[in-house]
Amino acid sequence: MRALLSVMNVLGYLLMVSSLTYLLPIICALIYQDGTLFTFVISLIACLAVGSAITLATHKYRTELKARDGFILVTLSWVLISAIATVPLMLHSHMSFTDAFFEMMSGLTTTGATVMVGLDTLAPSINLWRHAISWLGGMGIIVLAVAILPMLGVGGMQLFRAEVPGPIKDAKLTARIADTAAVLWVIYLVLTLACIIGLWLAGMSWFDAICHAFVALSLSGFSTRDASVGAFDSPIIEAVLIFFMVLAALNFATHFTVWRDRSLKAYWRDTEARGVFAVLFFSCIGCAAYLWFNDVYASFWTALRFVSFNLVSIATDCGFVNTDYALWPTFVPFWMLFLSSITASSGSTGGGIKMIRTLILVRQSGRELTRLLHPAMAAPVTVGGMIIPNSVVVAILGFIFLYFMSIVAMTFLLIFGGLDFISALTAVIACINNAGPGLGVVGPATNYGSLTDFETxxxxxxxxxGRLEVFSLLILFTPMFWRK
Amino acid sequence: MRALLSVMNVLGYLLMVSSLTYLLPIICALIYQDGTLFTFVISLIACLAVGSAITLATHKYRTELKARDGFILVTLSWVLISAIATVPLMLHSHMSFTDAFFEMMSGLTTTGATVMVGLDTLAPSINLWRHAISWLGGMGIIVLAVAILPMLGVGGMQLFRAEVPGPIKDAKLTARIADTAAVLWVIYLVLTLACIIGLWLAGMSWFDAICHAFVALSLSGFSTRDASVGAFDSPIIEAVLIFFMVLAALNFATHFTVWRDRSLKAYWRDTEARGVFAVLFFSCIGCAAYLWFNDVYASFWTALRFVSFNLVSIATDCGFVNTDYALWPTFVPFWMLFLSSITASSGSTGGGIKMIRTLILVRQSGRELTRLLHPAMAAPVTVGGMIIPNSVVVAILGFIFLYFMSIVAMTFLLIFGGLDFISALTAVIACINNAGPGLGVVGPATNYGSLTDFETxxxxxxxxxGRLEVFSLLILFTPMFWRK
Ligand SMILES: [K+]
Ligand SMILES: [K+]
Structure with missing residues (x-):
């Protein structure tokens, strides 16, 4: 109970800091005069008030957090910030709390699945709000993935603690996280600015450029248009977005190294980055050829344009679309969803099991085969020249198992409620990977608006x-966690 | 090369021994005068001839096999016996080699998926042949699962070597396998005879009783009727079959203990058996209630009758059906397919990942959660009071990963070829688990006959x-295996 109060204290601060996000739609409302000013001012005040109230009420419990408290903190952060962020949607757009919470959780987890239609005619400030919450979620996940989860030892990532930039040794938990966060957020901000300028040069309005840059770097994939990026029908815009989506799917610690060394070599030395490039390159070529052979597109290059954009978008867990790829032969959309599970790097804003775990699993499978033939041969798993201890391999295999079982369990929950199998399975995969669009009734040409409250x-x-890497959330549901 | 020739020598003997199976349809042809006598005599001679030729040609390479040779032996046994068993189907029923090979491989792996229609009017000897091959496959898998795979260390089963009945210590490989086999086959034979009598008492003809007992104990699930067990429409027959399907899904080493101790306690002491009972019991009750609430059946008891038979049949990987359960709400058929992956015991004739691995995985997931909270706490995984070494946990997790990836890869291969997703996924799950019917175009009311040659x-x-537990087959495709 005492621990919970200490966590609430930090959470109150987080709410107060996150209330800065409300300034963006407020500025937007002042410029566009879209009638949302009052809504967002009220919302800002509400967020600040809740945050300060919590902080003040728990002031005397302020203390250094233990690793264990981190699990409560991350879960409550995502839940509470999403819950409070629903206020503008409920006030202005009259959405139900269920739908508004889904929309905000979708933004904050950078899933980018939407239940809203008529985006093209929505008040600009409300659209910006959805994108700003996504961008905030991207900031959160970078710190979570690079600093917090490795420290908590979730899913075998403890190995990669040492790669975190900034002073680590002997620093206190919160100070350590803050230092790391500051460095990575500067990179995130600079890349976002570069993307805004790139999109504007490619022909977007400043407003669309800002919104789409926010969700390209956070790999959220919301859009200001119902037809997503397809509404712009511009290969140049698509190229710019592909470039930044791939950057966002790499480890931000690697971007830090590139910036520190003033050399692109770090990308090549990053085993995960090589994996991401290889998977995306060969998948794009292969799927484009497949669509061309199946006469979906008359030319290979047209096929390549559409495959590259949609495949990179889904594989990196962004979720932009520029055509209804659900109409393509089944193989390609399912391959894209499969890639959404394995492609993004650790320490990126993407989701799924992450490229590093994919690589370790492939090596581990090879080792199991070797072990069958040469039981005595001690062959440790190595990735990028680094030896992976057995305990980490076990943790990673355990993570994958829980991840798969979560997909199975959630799919069963949805079909138990009556949803058809393909919609259920693909919605769960798209959501647990924080990718966005699924297939069936939640496909790229539709959205999540048709689902029941239960399904939502x-x-x-x-x-x-998915966002909290399964373990961090599930652990809160074990009796063990709450004992003593 | 030398090793391959030694393996061929054993394989020749196996072919000669397996040619005894041809005597069953020959006797049947003499009784029923169904015009297949000549076909089966020719086939018997062909099988004997190939077997003796191989044995004689490789006579001077006869030697004790090494563990590594076991992988070639098991794969070649299943492939060659299936290939030669196609002769009667091609001669008498004029099936293509592709279809006949599928049918025989389906029998020998005890999958029970069929490409044949008009079973009700088929020559009795041909029907008996399909069932006899399944029964032979059941004999093969018992020895494979109880004696050979644990010895080869496949998928973490090395731990359970010690449970094998019969003299183990210091015995040579082949002698050891032969001793174990003899004991288990007697149990298999006795249970089959009991099942034949049970089915006859329940009202089947002797012919149908023999055929269905063959495939109940081997959990193959072929039938002499297109409508499978639904053609008999008899709750008593269904009850008898449920009883023997559950027995066949338990470890035959446990049956041995029960017989040796003259006490049923061994079933209760067998952690896997308890798991099988629990999973089947609660799934039947739950799914029957679900169908009743969804108004699929007017009474709970009717729902329970149909759920019990079809669910137990699919979960144990037998594959009999008595109604088109594909018409039920999606949740139930998919739950049945999910159970087909996890329910059957190790050392049974069922397939999938096996109950023991399921249990170890569940414990291991719990341990990972504990480890996150108490990193220093050394909590080994235990199942049934036995401590599972970490290396075994890693091997089992590795097995599950390869098993899942095989499902993913094979599903992609099928949808790459143009099959719809649900048919592809469920066909792969039903086949890798050696269960039988899938959904979609390979559902319980249809069969695998509509598939293309590629898909077949x-x-x-x-x-x-699936039958060779993934590793034993995949290892043959590694360059490492063939080196030196
Ligand atoms: K996304
Ligand atoms: K079967």
């Missing part, structure tokens, strides 16, 4: 499950 | 992959 809540939970 | 070969491979 299940998927809100699934998005959070 | 992919699924023949998938059945073998």
């Amino acid at each position: 809540w299940v998927l809100s939970f699934t998005m959070l499950l | 070969w992919v699924l023949s491979f998938t059945m073998l992959l």
Whole structure:
């Protein structure tokens, strides 16, 4: 109980800091005069008030957090910030709390699945709000993935603690996280600015450029248009977005190294980055050829344009679309969803099991085969020249198992409620990977608006499950966690 | 090369021994005068001739086999016996080699997926042949699962070597396998005879009783009727079959202990058996209630009758059906397919990842959660009071990963070829688990006859992959295996 109060204290601060995000739609409302000013001012005040109230009420419990408290903190952060962020949607757009919470959780987990239609005619400030919450979620996940989860030892990532930039040794938990965060957020901000300028040069309005840059770098994939990026029908805009989506799917610690060394070599030395490039390159070529052979597109190059954009977008867990790829032969959309599970790097804003775990699993499978033939041969798993201890391999295999079982369990929950199998399975995969669009009734040409309240809540939970790497959320449901 | 020739020598003997199976349809042809006598005599001679030729040609390479040779032996046994068993189907029923090979591989791997229609009017000897090959496959898998795979250390089963009945210490490889086999086959034979009598008492003809007992104990699930067990429409027959399907899904080493101790306590002491009972019991009650609430059946008891038979049949990987359960709400058929992956015991004739691995995985997931909270706490995984070494946990997790990836890869291969997703996924799951019917175009009311040759070969491979526990087959495709 005492620990919970200490966590609430930090959470109150986080709410107060996150209330800065409300300034963006407020500025937007002043410029566009879209009638949302009052809504966002009220919302800002509400957020600040809740934050300060919590902080003040728990002031005397302020203390250094233990690693264990981190699990409560991350879960409550995502839940509370999403819950409070629903206020503008409920006030202005009259959405139900269920839908508004899904939309905000989708933004904050950078899933980018939407239940809203008529985006093209929505008040600009409300659109910006969805994108700003995504951008905030991207900031959160970078720190979570690079600093917090490795420290908590979630899913075998403890190995990669040492790669975190900034002073680590002997620093206190919160100070350590703050230092790391500051460095990575500067990189995130600079890349976002570069993307805004790139999109504007490619022909977007400043408003669209800002919104789409926010969700390209956070790999959220919301859009200001119902037709997503397809509404712009511009290969140049697509190229700019592909470039920044791939950057966002790499480890931000690697971007830091590139910036520190003033050399691109770090990308090549990063085993994960090589994996991401290889998977995306060969998948794009292969799938484009497949569509061309199947006469979906008359020319290979047209096929390559559409495959590159949609495949990179889904594989990196961004979720922009520029055509209804659900109409393509089944193989390609399912391959894209499969890639959404394995492609993004650790320490990126993407989701899924992450490239590093994929690589370790492939090596581990090879080792199991070797062990069958040469039981005595001690062959440790190595990735990028680094020996992976057995305990980490076990943790990673355990993570994958829980990840797979979560997909199975959530899919069963949805079909238990009556949803058809393909919609259920693909919605769960798209949500747990924080990718966005699925297939069936939640396909690229539609959205999550047709789902029942039950289905909406299940998927809100699934998005959070994926974002917090399964373990961090599930552990709160064990009796063990709350004992003593 | 020398090793391969030694393996061929054993294989020749196996072919000669397996040619005894041809005596069953020959006797049947004499009784029923169904015009297949000549076909089966020719086939018997062919099988004997190939077997003796191989044995004689490799006579001077006869030697004790090494563990490594076991992988070639098991794969070649299943492939060659299936290939030669196609002769009667091609001669009498004029089936293509692709279809006949699928049918025989389906029998020998005890998958029970069929490409044949008009079973009700088929020559009795041909029907008996399909069932006899399944029964032979059941004999093969018991020895494979109880004696050979644990010895080869496949998928973490090395731990359970010690449970094998019969003299183990200091015995040579082949002698050890032969001793174990003899004991287990007597149990298999006795249970089959009991099942034949049970089915006859329940009202089947002797012919149908023999055929269905063969495939109940081997959990193959072929039938002499297109409508499978639904053609008999008898709750008593269904009850008898449920009883023997559950027995066949338990470890035959446990049956041995029960017989030796003259006490049923061994079933209760067997952690896996308890798991099987629990999973089947609660799933039947739950799914029957679900169908009743969804108004699929007017009474709970009717729902329970149909759920019990079809669910137990699919979960144990037998594959009998008595109604078109594909018409039920999606949740139930998919739950049945999910159970087909996890329910059957090790050392049974069922397939999938096996109950013991399921249990170890559940414990291991719990341990990972504990480890996050108490990193220093050394909590080994235990199942049934036995401590599972970490190396075994890693091997089991590795097995599950390869098993899942095989499902993913084979599903992609099928949808790459143009099959719809649900048919592809469920066909692969049903085949890799050696369960039988899937959904979609391979559902319980149809069969695998509509598939293209490409799809048929992919699924023949998938059945073998599942039967040989993935590793034993995949290892043959590594360059490492063939080096030196
Ligand atoms: K996304
Ligand atoms: K079967």
